[in-house]
Each structure stands twice: as C-alpha cells, then as structure tokens.
Amino acid sequence: MTREAHVTQGPLTTEAGAPVADNQNSETAGIGGPVLVQDQLLLEKLAHFNRERIPERVVHARGAGAYGTFTLTRDVSQWTRAKFLSEVGKETETFLRFSTVAGNLGAADAVRDPRGWALKFYTEEGNYDLVGNNTPVFFIRDAIKFPDFIHTQKRDPYTGSQEPDNVWDFWGLSPESTHQVTWLFGDRGIPASYRHMNGYGSHTFQWNNEAGEVFWVKYHFKTDQGIKNLTQDEANRLAGEDPDSHQRDLREAIERGDFPSWTVQVQIMPAADAANYRFNPFDLTKVWPHEDYPPIEIGKLELNRNPENIFAEVEQSIFSPAHFVPGIGPSPDKMLQGRLFAYGDAHRYRVGINADHLPVNRPHATEARTHARDGFLYDGRHKGAKNYEPNSFGGPHQTDRPLWVGSAVTGTTGDHAAPSHAEDDDFVQAGNLYRLMSEAEKGRLVENLAGFIAKVSRDDIAERAIENFRKADGDFGKRLEAAVQALRG
Incomplete structure (x- = not known):
C-alpha cells in the first residue's frame, strides 16, 4: 500500500487564498535595500514556520501511530452495555499511538523503556480511549x-543528562517499583518493534451491564506476530544506526499489506470479589494472576492504514482515560484517578482547548454536541446555536443515565494510602516474575540491572536498590549484588 499524495492544481496562494506572485524573492526597498514589513507573504511564511512545532509531550513524546479496526468475536453483553461491544462481528474504527516514555521527540526508538499503548475507539456513542502500556503494571x-518519578527519568536540572543516581535513588526509596523494574530490565524491556509486543490497559476499569451489575476488568492485547525483543547490545547498535527503527517498521509493514494484529482478551472480576481479593485489585503495581481470573478472548485488533500526515494525526492526537462510553467507567485505582485529570489537562495546554475538534480526535461514528464555544482555533461549527443548557430552542440535553455505576464510599477525608489486602506486598509479584524466568533470562536480567546500578556514585543508593530485589527473591538479590560488585570493583 502506498500513500496517496494530495495534489492541488492552480496557483500558489497565501493562507487566506490570495494568489502569490513571487515565492522566490522577498520585497525590498529597491534593489539591495532592506526588506519591507509590508511583505506579508514573507511574514506569514516565517511566522508559520516558527509555530510549526507545538510543545512536545512531557512524557510519551516519541511515538508512531496507525488507524485500524477492532472486531468483536465474543458476546460480552452479560458484562457491559457498551454498544461497540454489543454484537459479535461488529467492527469499530480505531487509532493506536505507540510511544516510548522518557525520551524526547528526537530520541531513538530502540531503547530500554516502557512503550505507551494509547488506543482510541471511534464508537457510535462517542470516542473511548484506552491509555495503557506494553506492561501490565x-x-x-x-x-x-x-x-x-518522571523527573528522575528526565534530564537532571544541573547536569542536563539522565543521572543513574536519580533513577536508582527514587526506585530504591519506592519499593512498589520493584515489580515493574523487573519487567523493564528483563527481555521484554526492549521490544524489537511495535508489532512484536503486547499491549495492556494496565489499570482496572469498570464494566456495567444493562441491569446495572458491576464488573472489574483488565484488558490484554496479545500480539499475533509473536513476541520479539532486542538484547541491550542489539538495541545500542540499532539506536545508533536507525533511530526511527520502530516507526519505520510499523509504517512499512502497513504499506506492504502486512497488517499487524492483536488478539484482545479481558480478565473479569465480579464487583463483590474485590473487597476480599488477596491483592488490592486496583493497585497498578500488581497483576491479577491468570489462575484467579483467566483471560477471556473477546476480539481482534488490526492496524491497516497509515496516517497521511504525522504532525496532524500523530503529534496532535490526544487520548484521555476520562473518555468513557456508556457501560464503561473508572475504578478506585489511584493512578487512574489522577490520570483522569492529568491527560486532558496536558492536551489543553499542549494542543489547545479545541484539540477535540481536530480530525484525528473528533468522533468519527457520531457527532459531538456541546455548549462549549470559542477559544484558540475554534472553527465556528455551532454557528448561531444557543450556548447554554437547559434551553427551549432544541439544543442538546442530558440523558439522566450515567455512563457507569457509582461506588459507595465511607470514612473521613485525608491523605490515605491505598487499602492493603491479605497478600499485598511490594516484592511478592516481582519475585514470582523472576522465578518464572529461565536461567538464561535471569542472567540477562541481572546483567542489565547490574550495568545500570553500577553507574551510581553512592554506595548507599546501590545497596538500597539491590536490597529491594533481594526481598523479591534471595537468589535474585545475591546474583545482582555479585554482578554490581564485579563492575564497581
């Protein structure tokens, strides 16, 4: 598949549509004289060029995206009333943006970093955004x-570089990170491509059915291309030779008709199970073991169309966990609760208050009907319609039916830690993950961790970091300590 060029016949014009007489020479006060401020074409071109870059994302700046189709393969109406999940065989248009987390817009793709997984479903009830990662925690x-956390991953305010001291100081003092760090420094920490990795909603979400019954759900997207990863040495070489490796691979695969796909699964927990489940089911640092809640296959996701313009459709695309549809809602997950605000606020700053009006972001299968008006880049779509509610002029009105079912709350307000459950522990699942690995996988994990920890300048930071892994598994900690000592001399 090749891209279609948008060819416009006729004379070159200004942004306002006036024909351009000379696009080679700026207007001057006589031959060799100074440039005139009345040359509006020159000023328009320079001003536009200065503004061709919007502020890049603070996180997930480096990304690629593609359009696709989600097809439902199982009846899930017993759990949710979402219309796009209502009928086997139903297809919904999607847009999926992949990204790294810490790197800036010009960073390389082949780096050790989680990958963002931001998926927009253009449903007939509005857009549903599922914003997760390629890790389940x-x-x-x-x-x-x-x-x-992000400040530790970014450039230090004094040195201007990412500092191992900052990274490991924070992780060592935040033991809940041990599980994810074990993922990150294992084999799956550097995917070979966006096509060869899984995606996860990561958070716990609410599904509710027509009867108002509530279920907690986790999403899994299992790659049909198979898992492929890069070793640290392979990634170092590729990042230098082809910084755009992941973006190029995705685009070229779709161009040649080799459409990547993922099998979509969900884990379903009846709401009544949550209170006494052995782990806090809303803790983003934990997974639900599959033996407790086996994944259920519900659909297929395929990517089959490249964006025509990266800036318009990838850079200006916005995703928010707060974009729900009827039958789907949030959970008490404290990370999710924060993201419900933070993502929309980031887009309002970065792209503008009318970012939802852009083609890639606006609903494709329905129409947005709001009373919001004006602001930067407002396109006047509402014309002379009233901008308040209620009104007696036929304007949009409320449905009186919430998208999700409310949760009962008790107790006093305060800065509370998340509830602790019977088997909650910051280290048990990291240890379980380590023990699932083969000896070769364990060896690479220890080597990757040791290589980074050995770079810290203070012994206490290194020792604290190692101690967290020792608490996860004694063998893990012992091997890591020996490897770090060997590198630090």
Whole structure:
C-alpha cells in the first residue's frame, strides 16, 4: 500500500487564498535595500514556520501511530452495555499511538523503556480511549508521585543528562517499583518493534451491564506476530544506526499489506470479589494472576492504514482515560484517578482547548454536541446555536443515565494510602516474575540491572536498590549484588 499524495492544481496562494506572485524573492526597498514589513507573504511564511512545532509531550513524546479496526468475536453483553461491544462481528474504527516514555521527540526508538499503548475507539456513542502500556503494571500506585518519578527519568536540572543516581535513588526509596523494574530490565524491556509486543490497559476499569451489575476488568492485547525483543547490545547498535527503527517498521509493514494484529482478551472480576481479593485489585503495581481470573478472548485488533500526515494525526492526537462510553467507567485505582485529570489537562495546554475538534480526535461514528464555544482555533461549527443548557430552542440535553455505576464510599477525608489486602506486598509479584524466568533470562536480567546500578556514585543508593530485589527473591538479590560488585570493583 502506498500513500496517496494530495495534489492541488492552480496557483500558489497565501493562507487566506490570495494568489502569490513571487515565492522566490522577498520585497525590498529597491534593489539591495532592506526588506519591507509590508511583505506579508514573507511574514506569514516565517511566522508559520516558527509555530510549526507545538510543545512536545512531557512524557510519551516519541511515538508512531496507525488507524485500524477492532472486531468483536465474543458476546460480552452479560458484562457491559457498551454498544461497540454489543454484537459479535461488529467492527469499530480505531487509532493506536505507540510511544516510548522518557525520551524526547528526537530520541531513538530502540531503547530500554516502557512503550505507551494509547488506543482510541471511534464508537457510535462517542470516542473511548484506552491509555495503557506494553506492561501490565507500572512503577507507582499513586498519581501524586508521578511528577517526581518522571523527573528522575528526565534530564537532571544541573547536569542536563539522565543521572543513574536519580533513577536508582527514587526506585530504591519506592519499593512498589520493584515489580515493574523487573519487567523493564528483563527481555521484554526492549521490544524489537511495535508489532512484536503486547499491549495492556494496565489499570482496572469498570464494566456495567444493562441491569446495572458491576464488573472489574483488565484488558490484554496479545500480539499475533509473536513476541520479539532486542538484547541491550542489539538495541545500542540499532539506536545508533536507525533511530526511527520502530516507526519505520510499523509504517512499512502497513504499506506492504502486512497488517499487524492483536488478539484482545479481558480478565473479569465480579464487583463483590474485590473487597476480599488477596491483592488490592486496583493497585497498578500488581497483576491479577491468570489462575484467579483467566483471560477471556473477546476480539481482534488490526492496524491497516497509515496516517497521511504525522504532525496532524500523530503529534496532535490526544487520548484521555476520562473518555468513557456508556457501560464503561473508572475504578478506585489511584493512578487512574489522577490520570483522569492529568491527560486532558496536558492536551489543553499542549494542543489547545479545541484539540477535540481536530480530525484525528473528533468522533468519527457520531457527532459531538456541546455548549462549549470559542477559544484558540475554534472553527465556528455551532454557528448561531444557543450556548447554554437547559434551553427551549432544541439544543442538546442530558440523558439522566450515567455512563457507569457509582461506588459507595465511607470514612473521613485525608491523605490515605491505598487499602492493603491479605497478600499485598511490594516484592511478592516481582519475585514470582523472576522465578518464572529461565536461567538464561535471569542472567540477562541481572546483567542489565547490574550495568545500570553500577553507574551510581553512592554506595548507599546501590545497596538500597539491590536490597529491594533481594526481598523479591534471595537468589535474585545475591546474583545482582555479585554482578554490581564485579563492575564497581
């Protein structure tokens, strides 16, 4: 498949549509004289060029995207009333943006970093955004720690570089990160391509059916291309030789008709199970073991169309976990609760208050009907319609039916830690993950971790980091300590 060029016949014009007489020479006060401020074409071109880049994302800046189709293969109406999940065989248009987390817009693709998985379903009830990662867990469980965490991954304010001291100081002092760090430094920490990795909703979400029954759900997207990863040496070489490797691979696969696909699964937990489940089911640093809630296959996701313009459709695409549809809603997950605000706020700053009006972001299978008006880049779509509700002029009105079912709450307000369940522990699942690995996988994990920990300048930071892995598994900690000592001399 090749891209279709948009060819416009006729004379070159200004942005306002006036024909351009000379696009080679700016207007001057005589031959060799100074340029005139009245040359509006020159000023228009320079001003536009200065503004061709919007602020890049603070996180997930480096990304690629594609359009596709989600097809439902199982009846799930017993769990949710969402219309796009209502009929076997039903197809819904999607847009999926992949990304790294820590790197800036010009960073390389082949790096050790989680991959963002931001999926937009253009449903007939509005857009539903599922914003997750290629890992089922995350480093922290409370959004109040997110800015601090990201600051450790970004450039130090003094050195201007990412500092191992900052990274391992934070992780060592935040033991809930041990599970995700074990994922990150294992074989799956550097996917070979976007096509060869899984995606996860990561958070726990609410599904509710027509009867108002509530279920907690986790999403899994299993790659049909098979899992493929890069070793650290392979990634180092590829990042230098082809920084755009993942973006190029995705685009070229779709161009040649080799459409990547994922099998979509969900884990379903009846709401009544949550209170006494052995782990806190809303803790983003934990998974639900499959023996407790086996994944159920519900559909297929295929990517089959490349964007025509990267800036318009990938850079200006926005995703928000707060974009729900009837039958789907949030959970008490404290990270998710923070993201419900943070993502929309980031887009309002970065792209603008009318970002939802852009073609890639606006609903494709229905129409947005709001009373919001004006603001930067408002396109006047509402014309002379009234901009308030209620009104007696036929304007849009409320449905009186919430998208999701409310949850009962008790107790006093305060800065509370998340509830602790019988088997909650910051290290048990990291240890389980380590023990699932083969000896070769364990060896690479220890080597990857040791290579990074050995770079810290203070012994206490290194020792604290190692101790967290020792608490996850004694053998894990012992091998890591020996490897770090060997590198540090």
